[in-house]
Amino acid sequence: MxxxxxxxxxxxxxxxxxxxxxxxxxxxxxxxxxxxxxxxxxxxxxxxxxxxxxxxxxxxNKDGLYRAVLARILEDWLAPTHGITPEADPAQAIGGYIRSKMAMSAARPHASKVWANELLHGAPVVRHLLATELRATVRAKAAVIDQWIAEGKMAPVDSTHLFFTLWAATQTYADFDVQVCAVLGRPKLTRADQARATEHVVALLLRGCGLEVLSNK
Known part of the structure; x- marks a missing residue:
């Protein structure tokens, strides 16, 4: 050519x-x-x-487009887990993943809501992705966390359930933004609100893992 x-x-x-x-x-x-x-x-x-x-x-058709939307969401959500590697610093790797998930919840709240709605209906479209791609990624990254624990780099935690907790803590700011805004007395979350929420979630989860809380500044 x-x-x-x-x-x-x-x-x-x-x-x-x-x-x-x-x-x-x-x-x-x-x-x-x-x-x-x-x-x-x-x-x-x-x-x-x-x-x-x-x-x-x-x-x-609509079905094909819907499947493409869901596949894109999962791909984008899993991409930041690439930083969770045996040689990485646990606080930086886990903290970085949390910050990435919080940023995505703020920038693309609709993605989280589409995903949540799919799961609430029994995951008829993504069930295969959950049992294959998502499961494989979590197992691989949980193995890294277990290695860090064995090496004394962080406190003993259930490495698999850590991901469930992380997803719940980060996606709630997208899925239940109406509830969060009502409690905070806001029509919508501001950048300051999002930054405050991010620092809270990072600090809470890292301390629960026995890790030093690193500033993002």
Whole structure:
């Protein structure tokens, strides 16, 4: 392939990627508000600002788009676990993962709500992902934490249930933001609120693991 043909191909690929990202982000918001049954491809097209034909071209149908949204959410949530490695500092690795999850809850609350709604309905679409990709990742990262415990780098904890606790603590600020805002007397969480919540969750979980609380400043 010559450079003259490569350039248009690269541009076309970038356009496709950008369109897919717009559609997935829009679908995330629509599915969060209307649920799978209530959402329509027309609504998602309007939200994305792209023709409905584009949605069908890239994802086939609503079911295919919904599956793509869920797969993207899980992929983005698991990406920060890459920092949990045997050679990493436990406080930095676990604290970094918590901060990443809190940041995602703040930036993409609709993603958390779509995921929660799927699980509340028995996980009919993601059950396979839960039993394969998610399970494998948690087992691998829990093994790292068990190694840190054996080496005396942190306090003994149930490494698997630590992840359940971490997910619950971070995602509550997206899934139950109405409750949090009502208690705080806010119409919506401010950046200061989010920063305060992040420092609280990081400190609480790290201390529970017998680790030093590192400042993010």
């Amino acid at each position: 010559t450079s003259t043909t490569q350039a248009p191909a690269d541009a076309k690929g970038q356009i496709r990627q950008a369109n897919e990202e717009r559609i997935l982000a829009a679908a995330e918001r629509v599915f969060a508000g209307a649920g799978f049954s209530g959402a329509t491809m027309a609504q998602i097209a309007d939200e994305s600002g792209l023709p409905k034909a584009n949605l069908h071209y890239y994802f086939g």
